[in-house]
Amino acid sequence: MTTKTETTASGAHTPTAELPVTLHGRELTPNKQIPLNLDWVEEIQVNTSAVERRAATIGSRRSVKKEWQVAWLLRAIACMDLTTLAGDDSAERVKRLCAKARRPLEEKIVNALGIESLRLTTGAVCVYHTFVETAVKALEGSGVPVAAVSTGFPAGLAPLETRVEEIRRSVEAGASEIDIVITRSHVFNGEWNALYDEVAAFKEACGPAHMKTILGTGDLLTLRNVARASWVSMMAGSDFIKTSTGKEAVNATLPVSLVMVRAIRDYAERTGMSVGYKPAGGIKTAKQSLDWLSLMKDELGRPWLEPSLFRFGASSMLGDIERQLEHYVTGRYSATYRHPLA
Numbered sequence: 517m518t519t520k521t522e523t524t525a526s527g528a529h530t531p532t533a534e535l536p537v538t539l540h541g542r543e544l545t546p547n548k549q550i551p552l553n554l555d556w557v558e559e560i561q562v563n564t565s566a567v568e569r570r571a572a573t574i575g576s577r578r579s580v581k582k583e584w585q586v587a588w589l590l591r592a593i594a595c596m597d598l599t600t601l602a603g604d605d606s607a608e609r610v611k612r613l614c615a616k617a618r619r620p621l622e623e624k625i626v627n628a629l630g631i632e633s634l635r636l637t638t639g640a641v642c643v644y645h646t647f648v649e650t651a652v653k654a655l656e657g658s659g660v661p662v663a664a665v666s667t668g669f670p671a672g673l674a675p676l677e678t679r680v681e682e683i684r685r686s687v688e689a690g691a692s693e694i695d696i697v698i699t700r701s702h703v704f705n706g707e708w709n710a711l712y713d714e715v716a717a718f719k720e721a722c723g724p725a726h727m728k729t730i731l732g733t734g735d736l737l738t739l740r741n742v743a744r745a746s747w748v749s750m751m752a753g754s755d756f757i758k759t760s761t762g763k764e765a766v767n768a769t770l771p772v773s774l775v776m777v778r779a780i781r782d783y784a785e786r787t788g789m790s791v792g793y794k795p796a797g798g799i800k801t802a803k804q805s806l807d808w809l810s811l812m813k814d815e816l817g818r819p820w821l822e823p824s825l826f827r828f829g830a831s832s833m834l835g836d837i838e839r840q841l842e843h844y845v846t847g848r849y850s851a852t853y854r855h856p857l858a
């Protein structure tokens with residue numbers, strides 16, 4: 517996964533060479549599996565009230581206005597896994613979503629912003645396994661990858677062989693990104709070896725496809741569990757760690773995100789390897805996207821504002837971003853129904 521554009525303050529994008537991934541000046545390599553280090557897992561502590569206090573300041577620490585805000589919103593689109601994961605999904609809905617992923621903004625907005633040459637697309641389209649082939653066909657030639665939620669999404673409680681087989685089938689059908697779900701009870705029962713083995717088995721089944729590991733953070737009971745599950749998943753070879761399926765009672769939150777991105781930072785410092793981050797579930801507004809982008813910039817730095825290391829999982833946020841960008845270029849807000857996604 518690479519990005520080839522740079523967003524400037526004016527909202528224009530110019531081609532760039534792929535940026536090296538660095539943290540505190542140290543160049544990082546992409547994550548690969550390492551042996552499970554239980555000492556690293558056991559020693560993790562999280563000060564919940566400190567995390568909550570810090571998370572509460574995220575939206576207010578940085579004021580992103582006017583053309584800067586436009587640039588950040590365009591970046592949010594480029595880093596978005598445009599998602600449909602509903603029980604009533606159909607091939608027609610997936611095709612409409614893919615059309616939106618190819619051209620996320622109305623032509624008049626693109627022209628008014630002067631970003632025609634950018635050829636902006638979303639980061640990926642994310643669908644159930646059943647719709648991978650449909651999405652691959654609909655996105656042909658666009659460069660937009662298809663992500664499949666495999667492994668018995670959202671609960672992940674099917675037999676292991678079934679979940680591994682689902683990954684293989686999704687990759688065969690053309691998915692180049694696989695979003696897996698972990699067995700949450702491995703975390704709250706402290707079964708770190710079992711969690712590591714499960715994630716490692718999924719990674720092997722992914723082959724060349726990038727793997728995003730969904731922790732189901734709303735099910736994990738404590739922030740310490742979130743941090744420990746993040747570390748085990750990274751050691752087992754995850755390319756990304758992701759908060760939620762969108763189906764838990766509590767999905768992506770800023771405190772959980774702070775814990776996960778700090779786990780990514782500490783892991784990078786310890787191993788020299790980079791892991792991506794995907795908050796997902798309940799992120800619906802342009803304002804929320806700015807909070808998360810701000811968090812990534814503050815905690816991990818510029819490389820984590822690229823689709824290669826950062827994605828939003830969102831089914832409806834693009835509509836609100838488009839509405840805000842339309843307001844920027846016309847001075848007027850349009851009705852929400854004018855920005856359908858699929």
Ligand SMILES: O=C[C@H](O)COP(=O)(O)O
Nearest residue numbers: 762796797798829830831
């Ligand atoms: O992974 C993506 C999520 O399922 C999307 O959640 P959402 O429908 O709340 O945006």
